[in-house]
Amino acid sequence: MITLEAVESFFPDRTVTVEERAAELELNEAQTHMFRRVHGLDRMQYDPDLSLYDLVLPAARKALSQVDPKSVRYLLYCHALHGGRSVGPEAAQNIKQQLGLENATAFALTQQNCAIALSAIDIAGTLLQADGDPDARVLVVTGDKPRHRAAQLVMNTCVVGDGAASALVSWNGSGAVVNSFVSKTRGEYSDGMMSSPALLRAESEMRPRLMVEVMREAADRAGCTLDDIQVVLAPNPNTTLWVDTIKDDALRSKFFFDNIPRYSHCLASDVLINYATLCEEKRFEPGRPAMFVAIGVGMTFSAMVFTPSSTTGGTWS
Template sequence: MLNGPLTLEAVESFFPDRSVTVEEQCDTLGLNPAQRHLFRKIHGLDVMRCDPGLDLYDLVLPAARGLLARTDPATIRYVVHARASQEVAPSTVDVAREFADRLGLSHATAFSLTDQNCASPLAAIDVVGELLRSEADPQARALVITGEKAFTRELKVFHNTFLAGDGAASCLVSRTGRGARIQSYVSETFGEFSDGMRMGSILNQRFADERPRIVREVLHKAVAQAGCSLDDIHLVLPTNPNVVLWDETARELGLPPGRIFTANVPRYSHCLSADLLINYVTLREEGRLEPGRKYLFFALGLGFTFAAMVFTEGEHQS
């Protein structure tokens, strides 16, 4: 639960130049024609950014550098890598510390946050909010970094549900900024589904049966905490596994077509931990984030964690 004022002061995203089609990625992964058809015709994927020659640092640091170019680095107290994968580098490498040092933020406290998979970015925003409230300086900021390389086949394609692409995003979080004002945060983890990718057919069916109820409960808790209703939410910004999941969710919630933003699924596919912030940047660049309107981040993380965060858009950040 949110315990005080918190703002997404600025958000940036980054993608490699190289693109591949769904069919090309399916061929690389050894998927069959039926799976290629599934991902394009049913799940709504088209192209994705994918550059095997790009390492983790090349992928995630450009967005963070873009943010630092227009703020005072000395105000950054925390650097957090919020990620979906438990391992993104050899165990001897402290990735978050390496990010901070390469960004010239050696003075900042750096750590990674995971175990909630693609819901980790919302948890990171909430955690740094608590840390910033402990700071005497009201101008103190945190840098939340998202993005990772899907380096195993298991991460690149999951149960005919998503194909992972390359994409990254970062945000500056503060207590006093002029950007998107966070108004609520709700997170629910259901440990009975903790096997995630390795769940058997019985648990998978149980999860499918219970998902609509869980989504409804989490969303209603988030909007109630923000002092509004689902009707007041202009757009839902979700993670991007596929279009089918969110079309079904919209129908289950009685939301009108287009209320859940899925246009980035065919553009980028699923960029693991970075989807939520990528969607924010896309909507901002398209002029679809209107000051004063309420929006909602919604993340589904394997394991399974459902997380929602309501925000009111403030002045647009360049």
């Protein structure tokens, strides 16, 4: 089974309120009010002087701190931003070199936006199963450092903060066990934020049905139901998106939203950041299934059921 041996997150020291960040982005009073009162943002970490590597390497180093770096056979760098001006083709190799992972094969994953980390975990498991070495590991590194306003402010729906996360993945190792993974992409919506108003409306109408469909399929493959899930960890663009997507109040009450006002949306990293938060706060109930979900602009819908172990720790409350 795929296991999450360690998951760590990192944020820069500089904290700004949504009002301060809105002023930096030259938003008007109505937009600022919307982000706080409607979308549920409060504050976030943001440092304009931070480089991409300054952002992603600390969490990766923490995830590696208890293992022999030589055991890491693969490094998967996950990013949401596309194009050489945002993330260059050399990024994965640079991360590998700076971490000293001499034995690792490094490559990048993208195109699924907020859903990319879940696909990376699944790919990591496939690589480890094929490798056959029980001591081998994969390091999944996530994070983006947007430099352009269009990537920092997404369609008046989210303000992007600075945050990154890394996961150390093993096969039949210690930690949370991944029980199932389901992912579906609707290519007709591949224009994403550049879609026509009619296509955006169609996507909005389709989204609630397909998200719950993917969640139910993942639960079924894991041998449980959505009622059995203790907590759902999702990306943090805003609270409005999930209110519009998950219509059932009982199911939506399982979603972990505490990090939306704390950190806002951290590209490619939210689901792992949320996992690290629940580990730190000891809010997982060991042995009871939990779920990652993600909607990636494009449109990719993913759900992954996992079972926290006693080493994951905590009691959900």
